[in-house]
Amino acid sequence: MNDLKINTSEAKQFVGNATETILNSALKSGLVFEYSCKTGQCGVCKTKVISGTVVELQTQLALTEHDRAENKILTCCCAPSSDLLIDAEDLASLHGIYIKTLPCRIKHITRFSDELIGLALRLPQTAHFKFLEGQYIDIIGPNSIRRSYSVASTAEQNEIVLFIKCFENGQMSNYWFNQAKENDLLRMEGPKGTFFLRDSTQDLVFLATGTGIAPIISILSGLDNDPDFVQSGAISLYWGNRFPEEFFWTHSFKKLQVNVNYVLSRKADNWPHHTGYVQDVALASDHNMAKSAVYACGSNIMIQSAKERFLASGLAENKFYSDAFVQSY
Template identity: 55%
Template sequence: MNKNKCRVTTTEGKEFVSEGSMSILDSALGAGFIFEYSCKNGQCGVCKTTLLDGDVEEIAPQQSLTKQEKQQGMILSCCCEPVSDILIDAEDLSALHGIEIKTLPARISSIQQMSPDIVEVVLRLPPTADFNFLEGQYLDVIGPNGVRRSYSIASSSSQKEITLLIKKVEGGVLSQYWFFDARENDLVRIEGPKGTFFIRDLGKSLLFLGTGTGIAPVISMLQALDEKEGFVQTHPIRVFWGNRFKEDFVLCPKFKRLDVDFVKVLSRQDDVWVFETGYVQDVALTKVSDLNNLQVYACGSNEMIQSAKRKFFDSGLPEKNFFSDAFVQSL
């Protein structure tokens, strides 16, 4: 089999063919398999897997892999293409099967400035649109001049409209639109849903880490859980939300059935701040004890996520119990 047509097999026994110069991840998605992924450009490390047999070629920098991880045979499936038949240790996420990525028109139902640096945008889709997603996923908004940016969904799938929390990026092309030019009833396009960030196991304690607007998918997941018929909470649920400025704590979520320990963490000292101060991952680690019976879900800055991974793993959290969705900034 030549370089342009290689067979990829997983330790689960799933098989597909990678053709042309597509990444392993894109080939898998094209074949109907869904491996872990988020940014798709090598920065977040979510698509990390182990190459057990065969050879691959790097088609984009694997920025989030350490030298030690590379020596251990780890690769990023979004950054490599096979040059021979290969065997990888990757799991096909069956929960995402049947969820189709679509491009749809959407109109702005409302846009509200929540703080100097955060706006809430509510989008409505055409009445006939069939847009299904798992809470925790994100979508791309295609705005003026075709500029595309990714935003996590803050609403649950049961709601008729889609809510986004958008943080201002200095010099950002779409930030200019959202904060100064956007108006109700404007037409944009969305593409999604995307990503593999969703709750996996309700039989464990849940700990969520969010920085900035990384709280959006956390709220989405918890709203869905609060609405879930027959769900009875038997384990603790904790949320640690970090911001640099107290004005950016723009949400005060309330749940009808869930008992959620919701902790606000300011990363810088403030004389009138009465809640936690520091970094969310550090504060969270002081509040938990049984790491073997814990699942951690982290969303926000890539720096926070990489730090949280190291610190939680060093403290004894099994690597299989950490899930993340990193915000990789684009202007």
């Protein structure tokens, strides 16, 4: 196996090979590039190849023909076939945060509806689990089934809180909704992902659909509990669901001033809030794109639409951050 040199536009270098993705090689070397799903569907890890060639190890589903024409790739899908120079940023904020596999037990299960539960997990006292608000973990359940869930709690809490939706015929859903009980022993692996707050001084626009509200709750709660944080910009949240009963969370911030908007995707009798899609409602609110950063979490369809719409409205591409929920069964 021949080692190949991969250089970044920041003058950082690591070693890769033709059988391992660029993203995995970077992570092994201690560099952290943008990523989320690692399956080629979300497009978060998109970067430009300045020089050199790559081989595709899995289909780059989120890559458009325009992206290919600009020599862009998904680092979670491609490996080097020569020495490379790529335009990828190393996220220094994630240095020192290491992925661990840890045992955990179900502390409490809250049933919001037949299709939605909240879960609190407790970790061993010696776990020393460190993460940034907004990241996700993998839960390894019965028969080694693995699923990813965003963390809704903050790094300062002594438990991990997750929100879990039921998917019909889902293997892990069958466990969560029909078998799981308090004190069950599971394993978790994480933290993962690069969805976290970059600059708290900007105007912040958060978009969420369904349980995509979880990492946003984590980020906002982290700010609210940070004694050193002084809010200087506007913060807006747009949370969308299909049915009124799916709005299971009510905000109760101590010091944050957040413009919270509940958005129902279909018409309902006596619904007092917005109707439509979160990205449309947010764009109709006339945010100052030059001063804003957008954080979107939830369905991949919403995220791709929101990114296209916000960039067309003047938002800089490097000010749109996302974490797409890719469904597994």
